[in-house]
Amino acid sequence: MMSVHYETKTYDVLVIGAGGAGLRAAIEASAQGVSVALVTKSLLGKAHTVMAEGGMAAALSYVDADDCWQAHYKDTIRGGKYLSNYRMAELHAKEAPERVKELEKWGAVFDRTPDGRILQRPFGGHTYRRLAHVGDRTGLELIRTLQDKGIHCGIDVHMECTMTHLLKDGDQVAGAFGYWRESGRFILINAKAVILCTGGIGKAYKVTSNSWEYTADGQAMAMKIGAELIDMEFLQFHPTGMVCPPSVKGILVTEAVRGEGGKLTNALGERFMKNYDPERMELSTRDIVSKAIYTEVKEGRGSPNGGVFLDISHRGADYIKRKLPSMYHQFLELGDVDITKGPMEVGPTMHYTMGGVRVHPETQEVLNVTGLYAAGEVSGGLHGGNRLGGNSLSDLIVFGQRAGKHAAEFAKQQTVLPKINDEEVKGYAEELVAPFERDSKAETPYQIQADLQDLMANKVGIVREEQGLKEAIEELQVMKARAKVARVDGSRAYNPGWHLSHDIHNMILVGEVVAQAALQRTESRGGHTRLDHLEPDNEQWRFVNSTIRLNESDELEVSTYEKPQMDAALRDLFDKSDELAITQSKQKI
Amino acid sequence: MMMSLGVVDREFHVFRGLPDADGEHIGEVKSFTVPVQPGWVVLDALLYLQAHNAPDLAIRWNCKAAKCGSCAAEINGLPSLMCKTRLDHMPLDKPVLVRPMRTFPLIKDLVTDVSWNYEINKRITPFTPYNDDQSTWRYFQEDADRVQEFRKCIECFLCQNSCHVIRHHRKFNHFAGPRFLVRLASLEMHPLDVADRIPFIKEEAGIGLCNITKCCTERCPEDIRITDNAIIPLKERVVDRYYDPITMLLHKIGIK
The missing domain is CATH 1.20.58.100 (Fumarate reductase/succinate dehydrogenase flavoprotein-like, C-terminal domain)
Known part of the structure; x- marks a missing residue:
């Protein structure tokens, strides 16, 4: 038998995952004066957040003065097919602007408006121009800003370290166990609070925009110590992934191509979105555009490589190279296509896990496990049945901050470290x-x-x-x-x-x-x-979320729970057309 | 260039090895044949090897779309990203040689220890805005452009690997390397930053050691004009501060 020796480290707060949510959580926890470990499977700054392209949604109202948190809230609820957790959607819409401004204060350099403020672009399902962005590499800007802030906050960063098991002391989380990737030696981190920021499950799919890290670690670890997963039937297939050559199939083509005016056409040259969502056309929500592309291909109107065409070349080479530089290079170098001259071929790619670990909407504490928190893609609730583009990056910073704050507060109340068995x-x-x-x-x-x-x-x-x-x-x-x-x-x-x-x-x-x-x-x-x-x-x-847990004999138990009523003040924001979807009869409560 | 059609068997020579106590690369180049599909990049071939021939082959990669900078290596002797190097752009009659970045200590196979870079970054004074009241913050795209070029950096460390000051002269303790001169430039040229990093750039970052051979610029997968746009302007600032007689005099009598 090989050595099962392990080293032990102790912290107040352990953050697992160093993407946008994990970094933001660690920075916040550290600001509360507790000791923090940040563990990542990769090197710092390489997490999947780096691949986010189009922008982060926040009602800053710099470009469209009429935008406001209420409008962002409504868009999120509608885009989520009314299944989002109402309180999370409200907090997200209210706090995103502050979190984005904070990034600028920490050194992020967003694209500018003519009067020198943060520029915002249109995106699918957003009523106003709302996405703060940096060309088509907004995720890189987010992660680098948080990384450069984080390394000066006294956080211990443990790179290339994989956590495989969450540990418990009674009903409370006690830390996590795993290994250093470099040596394979085991490490145990004993902590008073743990924050899961491990991302999604994309690597269970063949055609995906996700990196190798997306192996459902957080979801599985949390379930095994009693957490529930909600809304897991809802996966986001991003409408536009590359389709050709086969080796690049699934690599993301940012929604910003459509935000900047890109047109989708089928093999007959029709702008087919007019048959699916004539009002919003290409800027419909991702679930609708993906299904539209799926249908066009299935009914024989697809492109030669089984996708559809997306064309931005009418915007001119200079504009494209400035606003979509990564897309320009990606297609030129990996696909032999010059997108300033002609269309790209695109098709749906597994992109995002709407569901996730069930958490308290304000503190992000995981239901049924004291001291365990979750933020970002690994958690469920905010996005309901479909996530709007741009709401993921704002999710990371809003709920990363909240998880960090509440985990640190919880840790401070604990006088002793939980016991390890x-x-x-x-x-x-x-x-x-x-x-x-x-x-x-x-x-x-x-x-x-x-x-x-x-x-x-x-x-x-x-x-x-x-x-x-x-x-x-x-x-x-x-x-x-x-x-x-x-x-x-x-x-x-x-x-x-x-x-x-x-x-x-x-x-x-x-x-x-x-x-x-x-x-x-x-x-x-x-x-x-x-x-x-x-x-x-x-x-x-209509008013039901699904939930799944592992029972005592390690079998999955599937059930549902009813949504609470939306607060009257929030309900009043919606108009007649939404009534059916948001009004629950009293008997159901 | 047109893609070749169909699957082609190609030979790969891949370094496999472990470090000695000093991190030296100890190992050998192993030969493999891989059925290469049209459009494949080097990383595709190595992932194929992992899945079929060498399940314990150590590779560091994440996004496979040239956005994270994890998969830097040396391909046919050229420091490159494995996810961005197309096989159909390389000569068919020669094997494809893949080795780890030579400059850094080896961890295993194609993975090197790049932690030195992270240590350098910690020593750089972070962004320091001129005030905290963001309602007054205004700057224009023209100002942002210059900094955004530097912020495109994906930290692949190919520039560090290619720089002879580090690669050959091993000045790890005296030189920050192109990556961090770029980072310093992004801070120094930020329109709202007020920190003074010029002494650091001169002394600890050792900018004088760079003799502008531009190897870093040539290998940058993000096409950042490292030498022209970052290093040379910083050198000028150092010269203005320390070697211009009038500025030196003004400094001496307390005028900046």
């Missing part, structure tokens, strides 16, 4: 090294991941139906068993095969969560389309 930890260590002892002829986890990605794309993808979902759930049980006997070659030193041998369990578990939640919701709404239930079923599903 050494036997339990040794058990996890043995579980992690077990793959090295297995049959050297067994398959590697890479093959299982490739099969999982195919399965999820085919049966739990952009469209679903009962039969396929049931088959997927069956096949996932087989994959679970395969993952338990997968082999690992080599040593524990920087061994991606070994790393995947653990991550694969998370992806399979959460893949099943998505399938179960999708099976339960017998309607189509937002980022969840059932071919056997094509319409929204307002009677049954």
Whole structure:
């Protein structure tokens, strides 16, 4: 048996994940005067936030004076198909402007208006020009700003360190256990509070804009210590990913192309969005545009490589190179296409997980686990059935800040560190090294991941139906068993095969969560389309969120809970056309 | 350039190894044949190897879209991003040689220890705005443009790897390297920043060691004009402060 020795570090607050939410949470917690560890699977500044392109939504009202938090709130609720947590959407809309201005104070250099303030661009589903941006590399600006702020805040950053298990002392979180990627040695971080900022689940899908890190770690770890996941049937397939050549399939093409005036056409040269959302056309919400593209391709009006055309060339080469420089280079270098001269081919790509860990809307504390917090994509609630573009970056900074603040306050109230059960930890260590002892002829986890990605794309993808979902759930049980006997070659030193041998369990578990939640919701709404239930079923599903937990015998339990009533003051913001969607009868409460 | 059609078997020579106690790269180049598909970049081939031939091959990568800067390596001797180097743009008759960045200590295979860069960054005085009252903050796109060029940097550290002051002369303790001269330039040229980093740029960042061979500029995947737009203007500021007789005199009598 290999060594299961581990080192122990102690902190008041442990933040897992160093994207926008994790960095913002760590900065806030540190400002409250507690000791903070920030752990990341990658190097600092490489988290998936870096790939966000178009901008962050905040009602700064610098470009459109009529914009206000109320308008942002309404757009978010409507875009989320009325399933968002009302309180989170309200806090998000109210606090985003302050958080964006704070970034500028910390050194972010946004594009400017003619009178020298932060420039805002239009985006799908936003009534006003609302997205603060830097060309098409806003995520890089966000993460670099937070990184350069964070390194001067006294935070201990542990890079290339993977947390695999959350630990508990009674009902309270006690820290996390994992390994250094470089050496493979084990590390335990004993902390009074833990904040999960681990992002989404995109790597369970073949065609995705997500990086290798998106392996559902946070969702799986939280479930295993009693947390619930909500709204997991809602996945965002971004309408525009690259489709050609095959090796770049899925790489994101920013919505800013459409924000800046890009037109979508099919093989017949029609601007087909007029048949799906004639008012908003290309700037409809992502769920609608994705389904439109899916339909065009399915009905034989797709481009040669199975997508549709997106053309921005009418804006002229200078403008495109200034406002969309990354897109220009990306297509030129990876796709042999000059987007200043002609159209790109694009198609849907798995992009974002709307659902996630169920949290308190104000403190971000995870339901059922004291001292555990979650912020950013790993948490659920804000985006409901569909996320608006630009609302993710603002989500990270608004709720990252809130999670950091509340976790630090909680940690300060704790007089002693939670206890660690050494036997339990040794058990996890043995579980992690077990793959090295297995049959050297067994398959590697890479093959299982490739099969999982195919399965999820085919049966739990952009469209679903009962039969396929049931088959997927069956096949996932087989994959679970395969993952338990997968082999690992080599040593524990920087061994991606070994790393995947653990991550694969998370992806399979959460893949099943998505399938179960999708099976339960017998309607189509937002980022969840059932071919056997094509319409929204307002009677049954309008005011209901899904929730999934692991029970005592490690089985998934699927159920639903009713939304609370929207506060009267917020309800008054909406007009007649929304009435059906926001007004619950008293009996239902 | 047109994409080649169909799958082509190509030979790859990939460094595999571990460091000695000093981080020296100890190992050997191993040969693999990979069925390369049209449009593939070097990273595609290495991920194929990981999935099929060498599951423990260490590679550092994240976005695979030239936006994160994780996958820097040396491809046929040229410091490059693996996710941005197209195989159909390379000669078919020669194997593709992939080695880790030579300048940094080895961790394993193609992964190097770049932590020195993070230590340098910590020593740089962060953004220091002239006041806290943002309602008065105004600056224009023309001012932003200059700084935004520097802020495009994705921290791949290819410039650090290519710079002979670090690569050959090993001046890790005396020179910040192009990446951090770019960072310093982004702060010094920010229209609202008031901190004085000129002494740091001269002494600790060792800007005088750069003799503008422009190797960094050539290898920058973001096309930042590192030498012309960042380093030379900073050198001028250092010269103005320390070597211009009139400025020196004014400084001496207390006038900035």
